[in-house]
Amino acid sequence: MAKLGRVLDVGPDGPTARLVAVLPHEKLVVDLARAERLRLERRGASPSAALRMAQALFPGSMAQALALGEIFLEAVERVLAGPYADSALPIEGLHWLPPIDPPVMRDCLAFEEHLKNTLGRLGPIPDIYYQIPIYYKGNPTTLLGHEAEVPWPARCQEMDFELELGFVIGKGGKDLTPDQAKGCIFGITIFNDFSARDIQRQEMTGMLGPAKGKDFATAVGPWITTADEIDLLDLQMVARVNGEEWSRGHSGSIMWRPEELVAYISQDELLQPGELIGSGTVGLGCGLELGRFLKPGDVVELEVEGVGILRNRMGRPGQVIWQPPPRRTG
């Protein structure tokens, strides 16, 4: 149906997020609130009333827009039916934001080859991975968009990327079956779960899952492709570092179908519009599996068929400001 993203505009009221429809072939994006405002004015609405309606339909938050359900999708289709020339911007030179601002972000581990190449090297893979599609929760406030520089935690020596799909939830629900869950997947984006492997390895000995090893940054984007445009189980996935191909995988090798992940996640919890679910790393889709790590200044590009390329440059390590003094051992 469409490709949808978010860009930053700086005006007299400071920086604001704008929803855009992306037309990669035309090398354009269409500012949705602006196009809707002008459309309503052409239909006779006063400028201020047209603005009020356009901002309600196309707020800066994609999660809030998705919460409108079909009303949002119909409004996007109306805009894209045109005319939109007076609301189009060149696709180059934009400041991209994460296309989604999720209320909750989870990351699964649904590709068996990644499991075998990571946990499987340390011992037997815990059977739970074959029983239920387990996941951890990330920090949705540390998402980065396309072309954003990735902050490098002061204590990290082993910096890694992860090549994943990101499933974006449109319709919410609780205790869904996979059939119902399928209709809740609005679209996909590219999900780069940057990982400080040394920090992650240390903290995970406490059994509470990853935190500081992951939460400094997750890149998503460049935009969302709606689910009707692609076959989620037939997508090439490629990772390049400084132009060199490091990883190549295929979404069809996933062990749990996307709708099974979503159905499981909705068990006993109300799934919300705008939630973001990482697929887990495709087999060989990270440096840990390849015995290589990233350096400051490296440029990481993840490409997923039907979406595009998500590109980020690694920043320089920060400074250690404070270190918790260890407690006496119990």
Next chain:
Amino acid sequence: MAKLGRVLDVGPDGPTARLVAVLPHEKLVVDLARAERLRLERRGASPSAALRMAQALFPGSMAQALALGEIFLEAVERVLAGPYADSALPIEGLHWLPPIDPPVMRDCLAFEEHLKNTLGRLGPIPDIYYQIPIYYKGNPTTLLGHEAEVPWPARCQEMDFELELGFVIGKGGKDLTPDQAKGCIFGITIFNDFSARDIQRQEMTGMLGPAKGKDFATAVGPWITTADEIDLLDLQMVARVNGEEWSRGHSGSIMWRPEELVAYISQDELLQPGELIGSGTVGLGCGLELGRFLKPGDVVELEVEGVGILRNRMGRPGQVIWQPPPRRTG
């Protein structure tokens, strides 16, 4: 300075959240947006301009209010200086919401006695707990308020509560020292981290931390007490089930000071106004440590000195709708 909460009001526009100042001794709450609106009208603002300002200062979201910083606190003080009789409601019969709607929710494990009584019974306590204050992240969209019924996951046989403090962040920041972090703690609330122990035990074998074992419900409330009203390290904590005392602890037994937890959490991540941080369970503050579990219909009361009593009744188990078919073992 104050006790602040949120209650639900149902008007012609449907249910809306209202910020209230709580005066337990007077058995009153003060609707802050209403009191501010009337105050501004008395000063000559038109009704619609007064409403606009009052809603901007006191939105339904506590996180958004806290993001105003000192401006919010000064506005609360102005309201409480009175007169507020025309905006007061009896404290009984209100529909309490979680006092905070956090963008991110973490739960630490900072009481050593709880560690010894749980992980310590299964083997040596991982040394990481004495090196850094580790935590897991919860699902902030499943928070419940005071007097809300607790949904019981279909697959849970071993239902438990956890007696914790909840630290509410006022000012955000990144890479804070403990001294700086101290000023970021706006106040505390009571935090009941309901836990499906059988589900939690099973899923944690995958090393990704707790998820379904915790995320069905966390109760917080009944309100927030600002940090200046209390000594965070000198609070009695009590848990009662159906009126019977099960647990009694003291906040001073915490292994990491609250400002150390906040400083650690701010490492490499931008702490946001309105974030909520559970302290972890005080020693003997859950059924797992006592060899007892909850039953449907049980009433759990957590009492923390200087805050109040958070009371919730357990619901009945739901029905299993769908179970992921296990994959072949690798």
